[in-house]
Amino acid sequence: MTMINAYDNANAGDLDPDDKALIERRAQALGPAYRLFYEKPLHIVRGEGVWLWDKRGKKYLDAYNNVASVGHCHPRVVQAISEQLGVLNTHTRYLHEGVVAYAERLLATMPDALGHVMFTCTGSEANDIALRIARSYTKRQGVIVTRLAYHGLTEAVAELSPSLGAFTPRGKRIRLIDGPDTLRMSPEDQGVKLAADLGKAIAEMRADGIEPAALIVDTIFSSDGLYPDPAGFLRQAVDLIHAEGGIFIADEVQPGFARTGDAFWGFQRHGLVPDMVTMGKPMGNGFPLSGVAMRPELVKDFGNNARYFNTFGGNPVAAAAGMAVLDVIEDEALQANALSTGAFLKDGLKDTASRHAAIGDVRGAGLFLAVECVSERQENIPDAGRASFIVNHLRENSVLISATGPGANILKIRPPLVLDLNEAQLFLDAVETAFSASELG
Secondary structure, three states: OOOOOEOOHHHHHHOOHHHHHHHHHHHHHHOOOOOOEOOOOOOEEEEEEOEEEEOOOOEEEEOOOOOOOOOEOOHHHHHHHHHHHOOOOOOOOOOOHHHHHHHHHHHOOOOOOOOEEEEEOOHHHHHHHHHHHHHHHHOOOEEEEEOOOOOOOOHHHHOOOHHHOOOOOOOOOEEEEOOOOOOOOOHHHHHHHHHHHHHHHHHHHHHOOOOEEEEEEEOOOOOOOOOOOOOOOOHHHHHHHHHOOOEEEEEOOOOOOOOOOOOOOHHHHHOOOOOEEEEOHHHHOOOOOEEEEEOHHHHHHHHHHOOOOOOOOOOHHHHHHHHHHHHHHHHOOHHHHHHHHHHHHHHHHHHHHOOOOOEEEEEEEOOEEEEEEEEOOOOOEEOHHHHHHHHHHHHHOOEEOEEEOOOOOEEEEOOOOOOOHHHHHHHHHHHHHHHHHHOOO
16 A cells, blocks of 8 residues: 555656755665655645645646645645744643634534544544543453554554555454445445444454454545445444444544535544544644544543643644634635535546546545546456556646555545636546546557
């Protein structure tokens, strides 16, 4: 999974000499663990809205970046960060009106049962503290995740992220279950299979003397290949984990903050009230801000006994960034835009699919869409080669996306929420051209 759409240094011969030199310096300074996107890496120097510019002034439509959820360098977010940074930035052991006001505003977007929020800096940290609290509350260790999940990079949550690859160790207290697959399974069977697989995982866990503490899923199954529908199919699995004494953690780093259009949070599409909700990337529009909301009873003993402190988590500048993001989503009606522009994109992609047999499925919700590349339509064999061709053809023609899924064949389309219809049409035209080009060879 982590190697999908990655630059291979064996192809460095065609690069601009200055970029090639910078890649070499980067490798020397940062080491071997980092990756770059695309066959020809991008050297980006500026961003605005849904657009990025490289060092030569070439303009790219960013149809992938949910970190800048309300658009690159949104002026209201930049202003909020700058103004607060010019006054005060310190930790949460001092009183600060802005931090409390943001916490209240954020919780107001969620069900009433979720009464507390704790702030962190990254989604990894949010899932890490959620995991600590879940195990403390349940007095159990077992956690179930989907087979290609990504929930973070700390030592504790890396074992919840099988998409990182086999090198990352995973002990007996973690069990994997299949993610959904709406291309190869009927919609009505999705929830039944997910719950059945969860039941088997819990039984296997107990056979090893481990009790289930939590089920954690990204509620749009981004890394598994993007499966938002049918709405409600998650309920059977959530009911089961509750019946077995565990809790449900909704990872909203990718589907949250109005991205699906029909709901502010991904879990709301399933009619659920999670026990915990973890958040990240889009919260601060690129400023390091994340958090976990929870039912108050879960953290009562943990808070009394362990306490919590994070030097930069939820500092006044982060709170200002987060409040500005919520203001922009509301004032610019970005949830409604995600719904309408997302529907336009989805319809356009389905129209493209009607002309190209290599597209096995188009799915998504709001401004989070997937196009599954296949060969042999009768068998829907994953076609990673074509997906790679499409991604890099789009990059060469100034449009940025990536790929995901167990077969590395699913185009991942996730633009900032400010994408408008004209920009969406530019994207659709580029996708049509890319698929036509892929068929010429």
